[in-house]
Amino acid sequence: MAELLRYRDDETVDHPAVTVDAFLDQSNANAVRIEPGDDARDLLPHLERVALVEVNFPAFGDGRGYSSARILREAGYDGELRAVGDVLVDQLAYMRRCGFDAFEPDQQLDKDDVQAAFDRWPDVYQSAADDRTPIWTKRHA
């Protein structure tokens, strides 16, 4: 397991995340892990007790986790949203835009490459779960 990249100031949750089923069963759980086939909307009634959501990417090509992340942010979730698993440099910027603010890749990523990935895009075309202003809004500001 590689180092955790985290872009938040609050305390890290120090216990492991449980599955969605276990989370729904245990009314005191506050850390949950979403698998690609899980429906992120199952968590929405319980968001006030969640401090950490891990979204697992077993394979980087499976993009369901991007939708899970945005759905949680759109519902107002503001706790930690952590991408775990096959998380690679070239996916980081997209993930960040979908609302992820922490990354726990299976493999250690090169720090400079990570920074370059986040600095890459001068602007964005569309709105997502981050607070960047899309180009089409800037054009008419």
Place this chain on the structure above:
Amino acid sequence: MYQYDQYDQAMVDARVEEFRDQARRRLEGKLTEAQFTPLRLKNGLYLQLHAYMLRVAIPYGTLDSRQMHALADIADKYDRGYGHFTTRQNIQYNWIKLEEAADILADLAKVEMHAIQTSGNCIRNISSDHFAGAAADELVDPRPYAEILRQWSSFHPEFNYLPRKFKIAVIASDTDRAAMRLHDIGIQIVQNDAGELGAAFYVGGGMGRTPMIAPCINPFVPLDQLVTYSEACLRVYNRYGRRDNKFKARIKILVHELGAEEYTRQVEEEFAHLLEQGVEPPFAELERIRTFFEDPLFEAGASSDIDRSDPDFALWVDRNTVAHKADGYVSAVISLKPVGGIPGDATAEQMHLMADLAKDYSFDELRVMHTQNIVLPHVRAADLHALWTALDVAGLGAPNLDTVEDIIACPGLDYCSLANARSIPVAQRISERFAKTGKTETLGQLKLKISGCINACGHHHAGHIGILGVDRKGVENYQLLLGGSEAEDVSLAKITGPGFDEHGIVDAVETVTTVYEREREDGERFLDTYRRIGMNPFKEALYG
């Protein structure tokens, strides 16, 4: 034509640098081949049988002479002096070196072009009507809507790892020249009773191994919700499209398995939610984009008279020019289907010439057709003879639009690593045969489409006559299909029966045209006759 501002340019430039960096990390071993492959695909780079292939996007098929010149220069500098125009209005180069790819992308960026998302499991280049802005029968120019969707889909953070590729076409006329209902999303701009414009959404069409015609899931999405509705369609697909089987991963399978009604219900639910999220662009952006697509300054009172005294010229005018919305103008089609040639190929010299002619005679604009030809959209009738003369000298004057010689063919076994059979030589033999017998003209409209395997890049399902290359015990074999159409009368072709070898298939095509000549009634196209009399008479003639 749309022009980049500093934002568009900065995004394309950033993409070039990103790709350079990715290629460097691949060389340094920081990226495995499996990790690098989807990244290069999203920049249009395929590894083919002999070399890398680069697919360059031509958004909604529109380009100017400067861009066409640049495409020609790339063919000369980095390839073997030619390029191949594709059925999705793009251009492909067949002989690319990976080490040079970033430099090509940089050359493209200088003329506001790119290869972004021309491959891979993401939203691909958006295609449109090749006569957009010129056609006498269009409601409005569909390209502003395609452009706004281009921006929305470029680097979309949620939809870059879809279950499978995703193709969108936008049209705005009841005549479908873009195979709209054979796309993952087909959009037709329509008008409601109140005179407002909106978008009819057709979702879940496609060709490939399981061809399907897209059902209409919403007949009228208001234009100020176009992006939001598209986002809803994509989100449902990204979440629930199948990922367990590559062959079942396209949205058509999801729509089919859920049923159009249930898919629509889920989209509408997501749409209602997304309307609250403010993802729609400001309407002023659509208005800004529209200003780029205003009519050029057509000459008022331009004469429609054409001197038809030269019969070769007159034939070309009849075949290759199409009615225009402005008096005294036509759209002129440059056929890339010379008899015996490779469908869709053009040499660098030909590209330079087409660019020059566009500048002289067509307000500096060209279009790529999904039938792999080039259009000069706005030509004065008075200039047609000069235009034709220049084309004819360069081998670009074939008078065969929509005839049996105007064949769509995929690259097939000559280039493609997935192919079962060659497509190009079959196309060449067929056009030679019909040119020799002189039947091309009398057969009228006859759309013939060839794919080298079940993936259907050559649209064989949508051919009035389709040909599908298969592998029969290690030998190339060709199945014949009849009755398809990609137009507004869309239908899927059916297989006639056992396949044919390379020579047999050419004879078989001739045989079915003979049945048509015998059976046709006044004004019927091949397709109409087939629809009226059915498969049997053709089968009898073929298999006796």
